[in-house]
Amino acid sequence: xxxxxxxxxxxxxxxxxxxxxxxxxxxxxxxxxxxxxxxxxxxxxxxxxxxxxxxxxxxxxxxxxxxxxxxxxxxxxxxxxxxxxxxxxxxxxxxxxxxxxxxxxxxxxxxxxxxxxxxxxxxxxxxxxxxxxxxxxxxxxxxxxxxxxxxxxxxxxxxxxxxxxxxxxxxxx
Numbered sequence: 001x002x003x004x005x006x007x008x009x010x011x012x013x014x015x016x017x018x019x020x021x022x023x024x025x026x027x028x029x030x031x032x033x034x035x036x037x038x039x040x041x042x043x044x045x046x047x048x049x050x051x052x053x054x055x056x057x058x059x060x061x062x063x064x065x066x067x068x069x070x071x072x073x074x075x076x077x078x079x080x081x082x083x084x085x086x087x088x089x090x091x092x093x094x095x096x097x098x099x100x101x102x103x104x105x106x107x108x109x110x111x112x113x114x115x116x117x118x119x120x121x122x123x124x125x126x127x128x129x130x131x132x133x134x135x136x137x138x139x140x141x142x143x144x145x146x147x148x149x150x151x152x153x154x155x156x157x158x159x160x161x162x163x164x165x166x167x168x169x170x171x172x173x
Contacts, residue, residue, distance in 0.1 A: 002026060002036045002095075003124075005043045009102045012045035015116055017100075023156065024124035031152045032132065038089050041131065043124070044099040051101035066104045067123040071096040075133025081140025084133025096131040098124070114161070122161045125152050 003025045005018040021043050026036040044050075048064035056062040058070070072094045075084040087095060100123055109119035129145055136142035150160050 002029065002039045003041045003043050005045055007045045008050060009045055009047040011102050011106075012100075015120065017043075017045050017120060020117060020121055021124050024121045024152075025128050027156050028125050028128040028132075028152050031148070031155065032086070034086070035089075038093060039087070039095050040093045041095050041128065042097045044097070046099055046101055048101050048103040051099055051104070054099055064101055064104050066101060066108060067127045068099045069096060069127040069130040070098075071131045071133070076135060077133065080138045081144055083144070087132065095128070098127040098131070100124070100127070112161075114159075118158045119161070121156060121158050122149065122153060125149055125156075 003018075003021045005021055007013055007017070025041055029036045029039060046054075051068060052062060052064045054068055055065050058068070072092065073087065075087060077084050100120065105120055105123060106116055109116040112119065126145075126149055129148060134141070134145040134148065136145050146162055150162065153159070153161065
């Protein structure tokens with residue numbers, strides 16, 4: 001499993017986040033043609049207080065958010081809407097770090113009328129894509145990222161999170 005989970009918020013254990021994150025990250029990597037056994041991701045399962053501090057320290061935003069990611073290397077493409085550069089297998093297997101906040105995720109899932117496991121799976125896939133150079137700031141990049149997320153989630157049996165059929169959801173950051 002390519003994900004090392006550090007659990008600070010015990011409510012994540014009841015949700016089975018470790019197994020969920022492993023499945024989600026592996027599915028994202030396989031979808032992009034990467035062998036999950038060659039890569040490592042660290043995931044901090046925390047609460048809103050902790051993610052608020054991280055968001056403030058690293059993004060200058062003193063507010064809780066659902067998920068944050070810190071890529072080990074910049075793989076982003078220059079051209080809007082282009083696929084990111086693939087990571088090079090070699091000496092350094094780390095793709096980066098992710099933090100996910102329980103309260104914000106649980107609230108968003110409830111507001112969207114979705115199971116927390118589905119929402120958390122989406123957020124892990126979303127964060128892994130960020131580690132791999134995907135982004136949603138420019139419209140063409142957002143389109144590529146969302147269609148990639150939808151395809152990966154479909155393989156995991158998770159409904160399209162951007163569909164209006166399942167309610168409104170706050171976009172991941």
